[in-house]
Amino acid sequence: MDTATHITMGVAVGGLATVDPAVQQDPALFQAVLIGAIVGSHAPDFDTLFKLKDNATYIRHHRGASHSPIAVLLWSFLVSGVIFLFSPDVNYLHLWLWVLFSVFLHVFVDIFNAYGTQALKPFVDKWIAVGFINTFDPLIFVLYIAGIFAWLLGADPRYTFGIVFFIVFLYYIKRYMDKREIVKLMENYFDDVEKVITQPTIRHNIWRVAVVTKDQFFVARSEDGHVEIKDAFDRMPLPDTTEMNAALQDANVKSFINFSPVYRYEIDRFDDYTEIRFIDLRYRAKDRYPFVAVVTMDKFYNIITSYTGWVYSEDKLQKKLEPLT
Known part of the structure; x- marks a missing residue:
């Protein structure tokens, strides 16, 4: 899910938490839970900071270990622990349980889009991407916003967000059925x-x-x-050649292959260098495939430059490569 939806979902969890008598009867605990749910619903995506290093690190690790079962527990203890430092009189168990729920919900809903997560890491390194909810789904976002506005206007948050989450649940079932029809259509x-x-x-x-x-x-x-x-x-297997094996050792290419479940490759040989391009086939947009990994090497198979990421024009891709040459 996108950041805006995760945050509104966190507000919804904070409102739903009032079904807990301990939260409903203690204003300080309610405030702590609301803050914890909002932060917790976004916490696993703090791994976006990997992008500050480089694209290869970001692609390899975003939604990876930060979305694992161990990380879910760590995020819940970290977020609830920091809040508890500033509100030591609240019931920590109830605070932690609601923060844990918000973090878990973040990871759970992320598996339903095409990007997916490594939600079972380190037990299973495979990316889990069910692919029937768009990263930003307007209906889901509008439902959360409508619930928040209803709450602000005086509606009971227990019933309001109970209804919202139930409708979202039914919507997920509907989209799952839609995907099944698409798969059957393609198989036929x-x-x-x-x-x-x-x-x-x-x-x-x-x-x-x-x-x-x-x-x-x-x-x-x-x-x-x-x-x-x-x-x-x-469909062509990767050739077992010196140039391909050299390309496969590059960090950008490794990140791309680790992430992409379906891709093709192109090899272009020039006078002074060879370019190998790996192209993810999932993200076709405006007659282009924007998610790629590109590596160039000299005649001795030394890497000259490489890049991986989303690029929507050939000119921009070449500009990404130029500073590295």
Whole structure:
């Protein structure tokens, strides 16, 4: 989820916490829980600070260990502990439980978009990305905002946010059913389907889809049950060559491959250098694939420059590479 939705969800959890008699009867505890729920609902995304180092570190670690079961516990103790330092008279157990719930909810809802999380790390390193809720879903955001406004106008937060969360729950079920229909549609449309990766858009009737078959990758768009194939690529394994093995040792390429479940590659050889480009097929936008990893090397296979990230034009990509050459 995006930051705005996580924060409004935290407010909703703070309001829902009034179902707890201890929170409802103690204004100081209520204030502590509300602050804790808001901070806790965003805390796992503090790993965004990795971006200050470089894109490779950010892509490799964002929504990784910070979203693991161990991290959920650590975030809950950290956030509730800091708040307790300033409000030592409140009931710590109730404060911690509601902060724990808000942190858990953050991680839980993140698995439903296409980006996903490593929510089972360190037990399982696999990225979990169910892919049926957009990173920013207007309906979910509006529901939380409506609940907050109703609360400000005097509505009982217990019933208000109970209803909001129930509607969001039903909406998730509906979107899950939508995804199932998309997957069935793709499995009926293509032969030898091995994997279907869905990416919902803000418009509920439009989906971006990457399909992996035995011999090809297909990039498609589904709108109102109709499939439009945008691109098709032959499925080629990574060659076991010196230049490819050199590229695979680069930190940017490692981060890209660790994150991307479906990608293709291109190799371009020039007089003075070789460029290998890895292209994620999930994020097609305006006839481009913006999420890439690019590495260039000299004739002795020494890395000259590399980059990974989202770039929406070739000119911008070259500018990203130029300062490194």
